Amino acid sequence: MVSEKDFALKPYAGFLLVAPKLKIMYCPTTKVACSSIKMLLAKASGSYDQSRLDRLISPHMAKSQTVHELGVNGLTKLIDMTAKQIDEILNSPEWLRVYATRDPLARAYSAWENRIFSRAPGTPERAIELCQDQIVDGRVNITESFALFAQMITERTNEFMDDHHFLPQSHIVHPDKFNYNMTARVENPEEMQKLVDEVNRRAGTSLALERHNVGFGIKLEQVCDQHTANRLQAVYQMDYSTFNFATRTFPASIEPLILSTTETAMLRAFRASIERLQSVSFTARSLTGFRFGCRQIYKSIVRKLSFGKKYNDPQNLFW
Numbered sequence: 001m002v003s004e005k006d007f008a009l010k011p012y013a014g015f016l017l018v019a020p021k022l023k024i025m026y027c028p029t030t031k032v033a034c035s036s037i038k039m040l041l042a043k044a045s046g047s048y049d050q051s052r053l054d055r056l057i058s059p060h061m062a063k064s065q066t067v068h069e070l071g072v073n074g075l076t077k078l079i080d081m082t083a084k085q086i087d088e089i090l091n092s093p094e095w096l097r098v099y100a101t102r103d104p105l106a107r108a109y110s111a112w113e114n115r116i117f118s119r120a121p122g123t124p125e126r127a128i129e130l131c132q133d134q135i136v137d138g139r140v141n142i143t144e145s146f147a148l149f150a151q152m153i154t155e156r157t158n159e160f161m162d163d164h165h166f167l168p169q170s171h172i173v174h175p176d177k178f179n180y181n182m183t184a185r186v187e188n189p190e191e192m193q194k195l196v197d198e199v200n201r202r203a204g205t206s207l208a209l210e211r212h213n214v215g216f217g218i219k220l221e222q223v224c225d226q227h228t229a230n231r232l233q234a235v236y237q238m239d240y241s242t243f244n245f246a247t248r249t250f251p252a253s254i255e256p257l258i259l260s261t262t263e264t265a266m267l268r269a270f271r272a273s274i275e276r277l278q279s280v281s282f283t284a285r286s287l288t289g290f291r292f293g294c295r296q297i298y299k300s301i302v303r304k305l306s307f308g309k310k311y312n313d314p315q316n317l318f319w
Contacts, residue, residue: 001304006083012174015164016078018089019045022202025078025089027099029172030165031110033186035212037100038075039067040196044203047074065212080307090179096198098182099173101243104236105229106187109220111165112149114213117142119271126159127152127166136256139264143223143256150231157235168235170242222257226250 004010017026019041026041028034042048049072066072078086089095102110115123116131130152134144153160160166173180182198184191196209229250239245259267302310 001080001307002083002086007079007086009177010079012177013078015172016178017041017075018078018081019047019075021045021047022199023092023095024199024202025095025097026075027173027178027180029100029102029169030167031107031114032100032102032169033192033209034100035065035067036209037195038073039210039212040199040207041075042067042073043207044199044205045074048072049074067212080304082307093181096182096202097178097180098184098195099175099180100184100186100192100195101169101173101239101245102186103248104169104239104245105224105232105248106220107169108150108153108166108232108236109146109224110213110215112146113215113218115163115165116149117145117216117267119274121274122163124159124163127163130156130159136258139261140259140267141256142218142259143225143254146223147225147228150228153235154231168239170238175242218257221250223254224250225254226252 002010007013015027015029017028017038018024019026022041022045024041026037028038039048048067070077078089081089090097112131114120116128119128131145131149134141134148136144153166164172175183182195184195186192192209196207200206226249229248233240233247240247
């Protein structure tokens with residue numbers, strides 16, 4: 001792993017991924033088609049390894065989510081490269097340096113739906129505590145629950161920012177620090193297709209962008225009024241100014257979207273299954289034992305020192 005002395009931008013480069021065979025550097029931003037783009041790069045570079053899925057013990061809500069594991073997608077962290085390699089990646093005209101963006105309100109809703117509403121693994125407990133379901137006659141009022149989230153992230157912003165799903169896109173991408181030469185907005189099909197075409201050109205493939213994480217099929221417009229939008233647009237003001245997003249207009253008031261009794265029960269059962277998944281994952285980790293854990297730490301250290309050339313095996317996937 002490169003030192004901060006040799007790579008001054010290292011503190012800002014933790015998210016950056018590299019597909020060396022394709023000469024592509026990609027900055028994944030959560031809730032901005034990152035699952036789809038990672039899968040595209042992994043398959044195009046031939047590094048996607050499904051054989052490792054059964055050995056993962058980290059919790060995932062869906063099989064497609066395992067593409068975020070480095071051992072599965074086979075991509076490399078930029079900070080695991082040497083200083084010389086990093087310099088070439090960041091400055092050579094032969095390299096594609098790309099990131100995608102998404103309308104901040106749409107991304108905020110998607111993050112809320114995944115982390116708060118669904119209780120996805122890894123969601124900070126404090127964020128969930130602050131954003132309790134709003135209940136009407138025993139049923140979940142999605143409109144009011146989303147409005148409470150907007151209020152809480154406005155008033156208690158720092159308590160959400162430990163989860164990068166809620167971080168502003170500009171705090172992840174840092175376009176002022178890295179020399180990107182391609183951007184794509186997920187709302188713009190032509191820009192996304194241009195990215196896909198360039199990946200296929202470099203790889204000699206004919207892949208399409210797969211869609212993941214479709215959520216519950218609830219549209220932002222069904223749950224967001226102007227007051228809620230104003231709050232979220234204020235939280236993510238930096239993204240609006242950095243990426244030139246236009247603010248959006250919503251009705252002053254909307255008909256509340258309230259789940260039925262059956263839908264509410266199904267939501268609670270779904271959340272309970274996520275809790276069990278996390279419990280099984282925690283138990284699996286604890287059962288590996290002290291000696292095994294020490295060995296894994298040793299392997300992880302050697303892997304970093306060798307820039308991923310040694311101990312690149314499934315047992316390291318959860319480190």
